[in-house]
Amino acid sequence: MQKNKIKGYARSIRKFWEQYKESKLGIIGLFTLLFFILVSTFPEVLAPYPVGVLQGDRKNLLQPPSSKYLLGTDELGRDILSILIHGGRISLLIGLFATLIIAFIGTFIGVSAGYFGGKTEELLMRLTDVFLVIPGLPLMIVMASLLGANFFNMILVIGITGWTGTARVLRAQVLSLKEMPFIESTRAIGASDARIIVWHILPNVLPLIVAQAVLRIGGSILSAATLSFLGLGDSTKISWGMTLSYAFGIGSIFNDYYWYIIPPGVCITLIVLSFTFIGYALDGIVNPRIRER
Amino acid sequence: MGIGKIIIKRAVNAIILVFIVMTINFFLFRLVPGNPVLMIISPDMTMEARQTLFIKYGLDKPLHIQYINYIREVFKGNLGISFVYNRPVFDLVFERVPATILLLLSSYIITVILSVALGLVAAWKRGSKFDISLIVSGLSLHSMPTFWMGGLLLMYFSVNLGLFPITGLSTPWLVHENVYSYIKDIAYHLFLPMMALGIGNIGGMFFITRNSLLDIFSEDYITTAKSLGLKDKTILFHNVLRNAMLPLTTIILIRLGFIIGGAVTTEMVFTWPGVGLLIYWSVLAQDYPVLQGAFLIITITAVFANFIAEIVYGYLDPRIRYE
Numbered sequence: 313m314q315k316n317k318i319k320g321y322a323r324s325i326r327k328f329w330e331q332y333k334e335s336k337l338g339i340i341g342l343f344t345l346l347f348f349i350l351v352s353t354f355p356e357v358l359a360p361y362p363v364g365v366l367q368g369d370r371k372n373l374l375q376p377p378s379s380k381y382l383l384g385t386d387e388l389g390r391d392i393l394s395i396l397i398h399g400g401r402i403s404l405l406i407g408l409f410a411t412l413i414i415a416f417i418g419t420f421i422g423v424s425a426g427y428f429g430g431k432t433e434e435l436l437m438r439l440t441d442v443f444l445v446i447p448g449l450p451l452m453i454v455m456a457s458l459l460g461a462n463f464f465n466m467i468l469v470i471g472i473t474g475w476t477g478t479a480r481v482l483r484a485q486v487l488s489l490k491e492m493p494f495i496e497s498t499r500a501i502g503a504s505d506a507r508i509i510v511w512h513i514l515p516n517v518l519p520l521i522v523a524q525a526v527l528r529i530g531g532s533i534l535s536a537a538t539l540s541f542l543g544l545g546d547s548t549k550i551s552w553g554m555t556l557s558y559a560f561g562i563g564s565i566f567n568d569y570y571w572y573i574i575p576p577g578v579c580i581t582l583i584v585l586s587f588t589f590i591g592y593a594l595d596g597i598v599n600p601r602i603r604e605r
Numbered sequence: 606m607g608i609g610k611i612i613i614k615r616a617v618n619a620i621i622l623v624f625i626v627m628t629i630n631f632f633l634f635r636l637v638p639g640n641p642v643l644m645i646i647s648p649d650m651t652m653e654a655r656q657t658l659f660i661k662y663g664l665d666k667p668l669h670i671q672y673i674n675y676i677r678e679v680f681k682g683n684l685g686i687s688f689v690y691n692r693p694v695f696d697l698v699f700e701r702v703p704a705t706i707l708l709l710l711s712s713y714i715i716t717v718i719l720s721v722a723l724g725l726v727a728a729w730k731r732g733s734k735f736d737i738s739l740i741v742s743g744l745s746l747h748s749m750p751t752f753w754m755g756g757l758l759l760m761y762f763s764v765n766l767g768l769f770p771i772t773g774l775s776t777p778w779l780v781h782e783n784v785y786s787y788i789k790d791i792a793y794h795l796f797l798p799m800m801a802l803g804i805g806n807i808g809g810m811f812f813i814t815r816n817s818l819l820d821i822f823s824e825d826y827i828t829t830a831k832s833l834g835l836k837d838k839t840i841l842f843h844n845v846l847r848n849a850m851l852p853l854t855t856i857i858l859i860r861l862g863f864i865i866g867g868a869v870t871t872e873m874v875f876t877w878p879g880v881g882l883l884i885y886w887s888v889l890a891q892d893y894p895v896l897q898g899a900f901l902i903i904t905i906t907a908v909f910a911n912f913i914a915e916i917v918y919g920y921l922d923p924r925i926r927y928e
Contacts, residue, residue, distance in 0.1 A: 337741070442625050447866025447907050450884065454633060454900050457888045530748060537750045538870060543889060556753060560874075565760045566771065573760070577753035584748035592744075 331597050338593025344586035348579075352400035359394035363550060377571050384571035386555075387562050392572060395555055396579055402551035403583065406467055407533035413471025414532070415525045418478025423517070425479070426486025427509060437483070444476045452535060456544040463546040470535045478524045481599075485517050519598035527591030530584035537580050552576045552583075611919040619912040624676075626904045631675050634897050635668070684898035689890045694898035698880060702902075704774055705879030707791075708798055709868055715803030716810050716864075717857055723807075724814030728822050729841070739811070747808030752870035755801035759874060762797060769797045772876035798875040805871070806864055813860070817852040821845055851921050858914035862907045 332338055351358060361367075361381075368389030369381075377384045383392040425436040452469050459465040489495065490513070498508055539545055540553030547554060555576040564573040666674070678684075684694035723743075727736045746754075763769045770776065774794055781787040821827065822845065830840045869881035876882065880899055887895035 442622065442629075445622060445862065445907055445911050446626065446629075446904050447863070449866040449869055450900050450903050451866075453869070453884060453888060454896060457891070457896065458633065458893075534748070534750060538752065541750070541752050541870060542873070542885060556750070560752075560756060565756050565874075566764055568760065568764055570760065573753075573756060577750060577757070580753070581745065581749045585745055588744050588748055 328597065332593055335589075335593035335596065337589040341586040341589025341593065344582055345590065348400050348404070348583050348586070351397055352404055355398040355401065359391075359397040361391035361394040363390055363394050363398050374569060374572070376569075383575050384569075386558065386572060392555075392575060395550060396552065396575055398550045399552045399555055399576070400579065400583070402463070402546070402549045403533055403536065403553060403580070406463070406470070406536040406551070407529040407583075407587075409467045410470035410474070410532040410536070411525050411529045413467065414475045414478055414528050415521055417471070418475035418524070419482055419514075419517075419521055421475070422479040422482025423486050423509060423513060426483040427490055427505070427513060433483075436479075440476050440479050443473070448473050449535075449538065452539060453542060453544065456539055461539075461544040461546060463549060466536055466539055466544070466546060469539070470532050474528060474532065474535070478521070478528065481520065481524055482517055485520055486513060489513060489516055519594075523591060523594035523598050526587055526594055530587035530591070533580065533584050533587070552579050556580070608920055612916055615912055615915045615919070619908055622908045622911075623905055626908060627676060627679060627901065628672075630897060630901045630904070631672055634893065635671075679901070684901065685894035687887075687892055687895045689887070689892045689895070694894050697883065697895060698899050698902050701878060701880045701883050704877060705868055705872070705881060707795065708802065708872065708877055708879060709864060711795060712799045712802035712806065712868075712871075713861065713864060715799060716806040719803070720807050720810035720814045721853060723811055724818050725841070725845075727811075727815045728818035731819065731822070739815075743808050743811040745808075746804065749805070749808075750870075751802065751805035751867070752874050754805055755798065755871050755874040758797055758801050770794050774878050798871055798877050801874070802868060802871045806867065809863075810856075810860060813856050814853065817856060818845065818849055820852070821848050824848070854921060855914065855918045858917055859911070862910040862914065865903060865907050865910065 361369075365388060369385060369391075370389050372381070372385050373389045374387055375381060375385045381391050381393070383396070386392055386395065421436050421440065425433040425440075451473050455469045455472070456465060459469065495508060495512055498512055503511075536545070536551070537553035537556060540551065540557045541560065543557070545551065545554050545557060553576075556573070559569065559573040559576065562569075562572075564570075682695050684698070686692065687694055687697055690697060723739055727739045730736050759771070763771045770793065775787070775790045776794075779790065781790065827840065827844055830844050868877075868879065869884055871877065872879045872881035873885050880903065884896065884899050886892070887899065
């Protein structure tokens with residue numbers, strides 16, 4: 313019995329991989345992401361120079377790329393390549409944790425609205441509409457500046473403002489799911505709402521939740537970079553967003569410090585793009601609305 | 606249901622939304638840990654001055670009275686006094702609105718024209734190399750921080766090539782002979798931020814226009830038109846674009862509400878003297894009355910844009926008009 317179950321899982325994973333492989337963009341995204349995760353896991357080993365505030369090369373401030381410093385140095389004489397190698401971890405973590413909050417709130421609201429219907433649905437969808445109409449970035453700015461700028465608050469602020477899309481997609485899915493015969497029959501034999509949601513609805517919408525979440529991680533990383541740029545980032549930690557913010561802050565644009573301002577933006581774009589590629593590949597497999605096309 | 610009823614229904618909806626937004630705005634700035642007085646009244650004052658203002662602003666009253674007072678003051682156009690400028694927030698925000706509207710609308714026109722044109726080509730040549738390269742560029746654009754792309758444009762075109770001015774809305778202290786030279790000066794300053802924001806927003810817009818045009822290309826009447834041997838150009842302009850007007854207009858109007866908040870970082874990069882730059886400065890200076898007032902005005906504008914979108918949609922779509 314147990315063995316069959318494992319075999320069944322293995323088969324569905326293989327089948328999923330067969331479908332995923334079809335998407336060239338999905339594969340490119342996956343390998344880009346794996347590269348960044350690898351680098352972010354061992355920055356201490358991979359970075360050629362230390363990145364402490366006092367560990368810069370005082371004789372070589374803001375030097376353009378050279379054979380010694382491949383991407384040049386910053387205003388403290390630190391190697392920019394080393395800073396970027398260290399910076400991925402925080403950017404990835406912020407994106408990941410913020411997305412967990414988004415997935416949690418979005419799932420909770422979307423599933424409750426879709427499943428219970430009536431007044432509950434009306435109320436929850438009204439709430440979603442309110443969050444949808446309030447411009448996201450200004451809301452994030454206001455909340456971050458009121459709560460204070462640090463790692464934890466950035467995650468919270470991005471999480472609280474970004475769940476509307478997930479909630480809408482899940483509501484639509486649950487609406488059609490709850491009319492399915494197997495849900496009807498489960499209800500007929502007297503299963504409680506909680507049991508139906510946890511054991512029958514959630515497992516069925518899980519792939520959709522994951523696909524939505526992967527798409528949101530990229531957006532969350534972008535939001536984090538924007539907040540950092542606005543001076544609402546965590547200045548105690550090294551991240552790509554903060555690096556970009558410092559690069560702007562010391563006037564890299566007006567002094568043509570291209571080596572300082574281009575690379576962190578490229579890193580952010582690539583990581584966001586990798587999540588977007590993976591997300592679209594996943595969405596194409598699990599979202600029935602798109603699959604029909 | 607007639608169009609009049611739709612307008613009334615939507616208007617009631619919008620008014621409810623405005624109240625919810627005002628309520629959120631009131632509580633957001635009071636639920637902050639710490640004394641709300643510190644948020645409303647400058648920390649540099651003496652104890653007595655603070656006490657006086659404490660009573661003047663009604664902060665000694667219970668929360669629900671404060672709330673009612675807040676709503677009443679907002680309706681009178683009183684959004685408080687800035688700590689930094691020592692001037693009414695309402696004036697500070699509204700004198701910066703025209704610059705923001707100019708930037709938003711002009712950049713949005715760029716976004717719309719390019720997205721519709723590219724979306725049309727992509728949908729027409731669906732699955733071709735061109736379509737796929739457009740999709741990849743669209744996704745890349747969508748994955749870039751807009752302020753970063755704006756910064757690179759500024760660095761290349763203004764700093765390196767010297768083609769455009771570096772900051773501001775117009776050349777300072779320049780005396781203009783006539784209105785035309787003034788307009789020319791503003792246009793010259795506007796060009797780069799407009800392009801940066803306009804191109805930055807294409808990423809999101811292109812996919813929506815492409816998808817809604819794809820829906821139309823897959824309709825039976827297009828297949829019929831093709832099988833009748835009509836010219837591509839005829840099909841494109843007579844059948845596709847005509848039928849695309851409704852979904853496209855809706856999208857264009859709805860997205861307008863979304864981009865309202867998006868100009869903040871572009872205004873910062875180009876030192877464009879709009880509401881976004883004001884928000885940034887008030888964050889830096891912890892000028893909470895300005896932050897609160899600007900946020901309220903932006904949100905109400907978004908509600909209003911949404912309302913207009915719904916009305917126009919109701920007017921254009923006979924299915925809704927004659928429901």
